[in-house]
Amino acid sequence: MITTPLTDSLLHGALDLERTGDGVVPHRLPAAARAQFPDLQLGMAEAEPSGVRLAFRTAATTVELDVSPTRRAYAGAPPRPAGVYDLLVDGHLTAQASATGGTTVTIDMSTGATTTTTExxxxxxxxxxxxxxxxxxxxxxxxxxxALVALRTDAPASPVAGNRRVWLHHGSSISQGSNATSPAATWPAVAAARAGVALINIGLSGNALLDPFTARALRDTPADLISIKIGINLVNHDLMRLRAFTPAVHGFLDTIREGHPQTPLLVISPLLCPIHEDTPGPGAFDQAALSTGQVRFVATGDPAETRAGKLTLRVIRAELARIVTQRAASDPALHYVDGLDLYGEGDPELPDALHPDTATHRLIGERFADRALRCKLPAHSYR
Structure with a gap:
């Protein structure tokens, strides 16, 4: 077996590689962004490498990869399934595996306390x-x-030349891939494969919150097309009111445009989520469902509070459409994508009332590729 060094040229879809005692850890936010908000949930989300892949050309028939995973668990909730590694040959899913060992971080959602075990x-x-x-x-x-430790093959492996257009996407846990059974089955991965583009996925579970450091990361990352999906996390965190939301969206878009003045930029409004359509957050675990071993979510806000500026998904869709219409008058490369066209009334129910399952991820990805991604990509190739 031949050991190939884990260099930047083999890893695609990450914004930063951290070399640690455990191995090479891909990050989806740069170090400067991570330093500005050292939050436990954000730190775990951005280091979960959604869309990140090792890519190489080889005649090998056997491939070995040593890894040290870090998994999350929640006290009182059913165990989360182990992460899946998808191996694709010439774009086709060929094999899947999960890793043993590594670290498990158990979080008590009521207190924020954590316990850690390592293998x-x-x-x-x-x-x-x-x-x-x-x-x-x-x-x-x-x-x-x-954490990637070592790559071995029974024939030499060399980097794959990057010759596809680059799609840079930011969104919530739905974009990161929550409830999809494997990384190539998340809706952004499905859309990228269908459109033939190289994906950089900055979907951050619980953290699509219009943070300035995320906008700067998008600004500084080369891309042929950029999309941002805004809404669900702002509602289920009950993070801001309409008064703050509108200028925050403008500021987020302004920052991206500093680095991408003419790149096609798609603003995607929230997918259908019945619990938050007209009921503000915060969102919470459904305790009755947890008592039966099921994970479901509920909205705990008061619909009457929308009159005081609390956000719901319906409010956010209307305001995003208005903002994009206003800005598009002087920015013809800015486009609005209605999330209800990707997942809406009549589509399969969300199993946990918040996240799509694998079949619905595929539905969303195919719709986005066909209705938005392919038709907005420029004809030229960036890299």
Whole structure:
């Protein structure tokens, strides 16, 4: 077996690589952004490598990858499934595996306290790959932090030239891939494959909150097309009122435009989420469902408070449409995408009242690729 160094040229979709004692940790926010808000939930979300993949060309029929995962668990909630590594050959899903060992962080949602257990790194082994030269991608789990320790193959592996247009996306846990069964099954991964583009996914579970450091990360990342999906986290955190929301959206867009003055920029409003359509946040776990071993979410706000400026998904959709219409008069590369066109009335119910399942991720990804992504991509190739 030949060991290939884990260099930047092999890893796609990350904004930063941190070399630690455990291995190479891909990050989806740069170090400067991470330093500005060292929050536990944000730190876990951005280090869960949704959309990040090892990509190389090889004639190997056996591939081994040593990894040390970090998993989240919630006290009193059912165990989360282990993260899945998807191996693709020439763009086709060929094998899947999960890692043993690593670290488990158990969070008590009522107090914020955490406990940690650690085991040695594990080895993923993929055998029986097709003979001959081929492009191999290993998509890292979208729902657990991964430290990459070593890559081994039974034939030389070399970096794959980046010749696809780059789609840079930011959104919530739905964009990160919550409830999808594997990383290549998240809706952004489905859309990217369908449109033939290279994905950089800055979907941050619980943290699509119009943070200035996220806007700067998007500003500073080369891309052919950018999309931002705004709304659900602002509501379920009950983070701001309409008075703050409107200038925050303008500021977020202004920052992106500093680095991408003419790049197609799609503003995606929230998907249908019945619990928050007309009821503000904060959102919470449904305790009655938890008592039966199910994870579901509820909205705890008062619909009457929308008159005082509390945000609901219906309020956010109307305001985003207005903002984009206003700005598009002088920014023809800015476009509005109604989230209800991607997932709306008549589509399958959300299993936990908040996140789509794998089949619905595919539905959303295919719709986005066909109705927005492919038709807004510029004809030229960035890289």
């Amino acid at each position: 040695p790194a594990g080895t993923l082994r993929f055998t029986g790959l097709p003979a001959g030269d081929k492009d191999v991608e290993i998509w890292l789990p979208h729902n657990e932090r991964t």
